[in-house]
Amino acid sequence: MIQARFGAAGTWLIAGITAACLGAILCLFGLLAAAGLAPFWPSAISELQLHDGRSLLGEIVREDSASAIDPALAIRTSESAHMGSAYQRIRLDQIAARTQPADAILIALTDGRRLFARGDAAQETSLLAEAAAPASVLEVLRPNALGFGQRCAVFVQHLVRFLATAPAASNLVGGVLPALLGTLTLVLLMSLIVMPFGVATAIYLHRRRGFGVRFVRTAINQLAGVPSIVYGVLGLGLFVHGLGAGIDRLFYSERLPVPTFGSGGLLWAALTLALLTLPVVVVSVEEGLARIPASLREGSLALGATHDETLWRLLLPAARPALLTGLILAVARAAGAVAPLMLVGVVKLAPTLPIDGAFPYLHPSRQFMHLGFSIYDAALASPDTIRGVPRAYACAGLLVGVVLLLNLSAILLRNRLRERYRALET
Amino acid sequence: MSANPATYASVLSPDFVRAATRARLRKGRVTTAVVSLCTAIVLLGLLAIPLFLLIGLHPGVPLPAQTWQRFEILLAGTLRAGTCAMLVALPLGIATAMFSAHFCAPRLRAWLKPALEILEAIPTVVLGLIAAVTIAPWLKIHVATVLALIVVVPCVLLAAGMAFGKRVRREGWLPLWLLPSVLAAIAVVVVIGARHSGVMIAPASPWNAALVGLALGMAAVPLVFSVSEDALFLVPRAHTDAAFALGATRWQALTTVLLPAAGSGLVAAALLGFSRCLGETMIVLMASGNTPIAGFDPLAGLRSISADLALGMPEAEPASGAYRSLLLAALLLLVLTLCVSALADAVRERLRRRLHAAAYAA
Numbered sequence: 105m106i107q108a109r110f111g112a113a114g115t116w117l118i119a120g121i122t123a124a125c126l127g128a129i130l131c132l133f134g135l136l137a138a139a140g141l142a143p144f145w146p147s148a149i150s151e152l153q154l155h156d157g158r159s160l161l162g163e164i165v166r167e168d169s170a171s172a173i174d175p176a177l178a179i180r181t182s183e184s185a186h187m188g189s190a191y192q193r194i195r196l197d198q199i200a201a202r203t204q205p206a207d208a209i210l211i212a213l214t215d216g217r218r219l220f221a222r223g224d225a226a227q228e229t230s231l232l233a234e235a236a237a238p239a240s241v242l243e244v245l246r247p248n249a250l251g252f253g254q255r256c257a258v259f260v261q262h263l264v265r266f267l268a269t270a271p272a273a274s275n276l277v278g279g280v281l282p283a284l285l286g287t288l289t290l291v292l293l294m295s296l297i298v299m300p301f302g303v304a305t306a307i308y309l310h311r312r313r314g315f316g317v318r319f320v321r322t323a324i325n326q327l328a329g330v331p332s333i334v335y336g337v338l339g340l341g342l343f344v345h346g347l348g349a350g351i352d353r354l355f356y357s358e359r360l361p362v363p364t365f366g367s368g369g370l371l372w373a374a375l376t377l378a379l380l381t382l383p384v385v386v387v388s389v390e391e392g393l394a395r396i397p398a399s400l401r402e403g404s405l406a407l408g409a410t411h412d413e414t415l416w417r418l419l420l421p422a423a424r425p426a427l428l429t430g431l432i433l434a435v436a437r438a439a440g441a442v443a444p445l446m447l448v449g450v451v452k453l454a455p456t457l458p459i460d461g462a463f464p465y466l467h468p469s470r471q472f473m474h475l476g477f478s479i480y481d482a483a484l485a486s487p488d489t490i491r492g493v494p495r496a497y498a499c500a501g502l503l504v505g506v507v508l509l510l511n512l513s514a515i516l517l518r519n520r521l522r523e524r525y526r527a528l529e530t
Numbered sequence: 531m532s533a534n535p536a537t538y539a540s541v542l543s544p545d546f547v548r549a550a551t552r553a554r555l556r557k558g559r560v561t562t563a564v565v566s567l568c569t570a571i572v573l574l575g576l577l578a579i580p581l582f583l584l585i586g587l588h589p590g591v592p593l594p595a596q597t598w599q600r601f602e603i604l605l606a607g608t609l610r611a612g613t614c615a616m617l618v619a620l621p622l623g624i625a626t627a628m629f630s631a632h633f634c635a636p637r638l639r640a641w642l643k644p645a646l647e648i649l650e651a652i653p654t655v656v657l658g659l660i661a662a663v664t665i666a667p668w669l670k671i672h673v674a675t676v677l678a679l680i681v682v683v684p685c686v687l688l689a690a691g692m693a694f695g696k697r698v699r700r701e702g703w704l705p706l707w708l709l710p711s712v713l714a715a716i717a718v719v720v721v722i723g724a725r726h727s728g729v730m731i732a733p734a735s736p737w738n739a740a741l742v743g744l745a746l747g748m749a750a751v752p753l754v755f756s757v758s759e760d761a762l763f764l765v766p767r768a769h770t771d772a773a774f775a776l777g778a779t780r781w782q783a784l785t786t787v788l789l790p791a792a793g794s795g796l797v798a799a800a801l802l803g804f805s806r807c808l809g810e811t812m813i814v815l816m817a818s819g820n821t822p823i824a825g826f827d828p829l830a831g832l833r834s835i836s837a838d839l840a841l842g843m844p845e846a847e848p849a850s851g852a853y854r855s856l857l858l859a860a861l862l863l864l865v866l867t868l869c870v871s872a873l874a875d876a877v878r879e880r881l882r883r884r885l886h887a888a889a890y891a892a
Contacts, residue, residue, distance in 0.1 A: 107779075107782070108696060108779055109691075109696065110692075110781075111695075111779045111780070111782060112691045112692065112695020112696055112698075112781070113687075113688045113689075113691035113692045113695060114688075114691070114784075114785075115633060115691060115695065115701055115704070115780070115781055116687050116688065116691025116708070117625070117687045117688055117691065118625040118626070118628050118633070119629055119633070119687075119701070119704035119705050120687035120705075120708050120712050121621065121622060121625035121626060121684075121687075122625065122626045122629045122630070122642070122705040123704075123705040123706070123709040123712045124622070124683070124712050124716075125646070125751065126642070126645065126705060127712060127713050127716075128748065129645055129646075129648070129649050132649070132652070132660070132748075135660065136656070136660075139664075301568050301571065302572075304565045304567075304568030304569060304572075305568065305569045305572045307565050308565050308569040320569060320572075323573060323576045323577065324576065325875070326868060326871070326872065327576045327579065329802075329805055329806070329809075329867060329868070329871040330579060330809070330864060330867065330868070331809020331811065331836055331863060331867055332809070333809065333811040333836045333839050333840055333860075333863075334579060334583075334863060334864050335579070336839070336840070336843070337583070337856070337857070338579050338583075340843055340844075341582055341585075341848070341857070342578060342582050345848045368844075379575050379576070379579075382572060382575075410554050410555055410557075410558045411558055412554070412555075412561045412562075413558075415561065416561075436651055439653070440651070440652070440653030440654070440655070441653075442653065442654075442812050443811035443812050443815070443836070443840055446844065447840070447843050447844055476653055476812075479655050479659050480658070480812065480815075480816065483659050483662060483663050483816070484662065484816060493663050496659055497659070500655075503653055503655075503656065504652060504653070504656055507651055508648065508651065511647075511648065
């Protein structure tokens with residue numbers, strides 16, 4: 105049966121491609137987890153003895169021994185002048201010996217510089233006194249002498265510092281708290297805008313029949329496929345240059361030509377994202393409303409409730425899981441959208457937070473930082489790529505973590521929703 | 531406790547009931563009005579996108595010199611990136627969909643679909659980061675390895691299927707059995723490639739259309755998968771059952787019944803994926819090098835419309851010629867993606883109608 109053999113071969117081919125897809129997904133998450141967490145692990149300090157008699161103390165930041173043409177490594181030694189000034193490229197055949205001395209000290213300063221030295225406690229204090237001249241000391245470590253448990257403790261400490269402090273040295277070191285807060289505030293504001301409008305549109309589509317409904321539905325379906333950058337163009341042109349400049353002329357004319365709302369800011373970014381995520385909310389809520397058994401609605405009407413009362417007391421509460429699913433999917437989509445934000449107010453380093461203790465607490469006209477944009481910026485636009493790339497991966501790991509958490513909760517909610525309607529139908 | 535007779539009477543009086551009902555209905559009218567108003571605002575916002583971009587057509591400000599030549603190069607770059615991405619996404623997405631819809635064990639399918647949904651949820655900026663920073667330096671010296679992978683892995687799979695295929699009874703779990711060996715085959719080819727890294731094919735730049743295609747293709751796989759899986763799954767069970775009853779194998783049922791019936795669904799999946807790739811910004815921005823190069827070379831850099839918008843729009847002065855040309859570029863991108871996705875919708879609608887008719891006839 106030659107045909108059966110061909111059939112089996114075809115089956116194996118598509119099964120193998122399916123396996124390759126699964127493998128790619130696994131590799132992707134493995135890479136993100138490994139590269140996203142690696143920057144927080146206390147790396148060892150190496151000492152290289154070169155054939156020409158020099159010895160270098162520092163962290164090995166890159167090593168391509170696999171390349172057959174020119175095996176080499178890059179080492180970061182003490183940055184006594186300024187950050188990023190002390191990288192050296194050493195060919196592997198220049199190295200006589202490589203050790204990891206236990207008495208090596210790492211001093212990290214608040215301006216991002218890292219200093220390396222060897223010695224005991226007395227030398228450490230003298231070193232600290234001279235090193236810290238312009239900046240203050242962030243931490244002192246002896247990474248080579250740490251045991252596994254201590255390394256884990258340092259790892260957790262680094263992770264917490266990454267999440268809870270502000271960045272330093274043009275966003276290359278320090279934490280991502282402003283970017284995280286900016287992302288969360290933006291998404292929160294966007295949800296506050298998109299939910300009422302999305303739910304109202306879904307109710308309209310659910311209640312009515314006819315030409316208007318078909319038109320609205322077609323518009324929403326078609327505009328769900330519009331590229332996100334086009335929403336950004338609209339946000340910049342219409343919201344920032346149109347609405348924002350108008351508000352400035354009317355209410356903030358004493359501050360002109362310095363723009364208040366007439367430049368990119370939190371409010372305009374939230375509006376743009378709300379427009380972007382609207383189809384997600386509408387589709388999800390409408391589906392939830394359609395899933396409610398007709399007998400429930402009819403029962404409510406038969407008992408004398410008006411359409412309005414049925415909607416508020418019965419349909420919307422029963423569709424609550426669908427509302428939540430829509431919200432979460434919208435939030436996940438908004439948290440990952442970066443391109444439109446680049447046009448409407450995201451910045452590399454914002455001097456102020458969009459949310460703080462001063463009245464009115466939330467500042468919708470301020471520019472803000474964003475995790476997704478930090479990834480782009482650290483990976484491709486930073487002056488020090490050896491620091492930038494691990495930082496970009498750390499931000500990417502955090503962003504993917506947040507988005508996955510939201511998506512998983514949406515999936516769990518969806519399952520609960522199904523359970524609920526199964527209970528309703530029986 | 532005795533009820534107050536006066537209140538009791540007035541609650542039951544026809545006037546009171548009428549007034550209360552009128553109030554309840556009035557509240558309903560308020561809700562209706564609010565809902566309609568909100569929908570109108572939403573519609574206004576949605577229609578604002580094309581209407582606003584049409585301002586670019588207004589010939590008020592002269593366009594910068596050579597705008598149209600520039601558009602040609604940008605359009606060529608966008609189409610080149612989209613084509614490269616589809617070369618990756620179509621085989622992966624459609625093959626996975628065919629397996630999932632027709633061969634897959636239900637329990638594996640319950641895992642496969644969420645796995646691809648989660649891939650869709652990953653922000654594209656992250657895929658762009660991986661492509662631009664991790665894959666680009668490797669791909670620069672290993673183009674030949676990738677070509678070898680494309681040839682070797684399917685050949686090995688076909689040969690293995692020919693040899694052992696008939697002995698395997700439970701095809702539904704085949705991907706899990708094959709996963710280690712596929713990964714091992716890829717690893718072997720990569721290691722051999724690294725040993726012989728005399729650069730055989732040298733791309734002009736590490737950031738090129740092939741790299742964009744790889745990352746963008748991975749981003750488009752979930753969409754292509756879900757649309758084509760839906761199309762294949764929509765084919766009535768009776769059709770495949772009839773094929774089985776006539777003695778067809780699973781593979782024969784797939785190629786002779788399922789694929790012809792769902793063919794337009796697969797076309798729709800390809801078109802939707804293509805439309806999405808044309809508009810994608812972050813991956814192209816990070817992995818394409820953003821050099822305006824025309825032509826069809828998959829190993830040369832490119833600049834797409836979306837990346838051009840992301841780079842140029844923040845700097846452009848409003849109401850200047852450059853700004854107007856960017857608006858025109860955005861309009862071009864919008865029209866392009868809308869046309870492709872409208873075509874996809876039309877194809878999909880046709881399929882749905884035909885299959886419904888078939889289901890009723892059966």
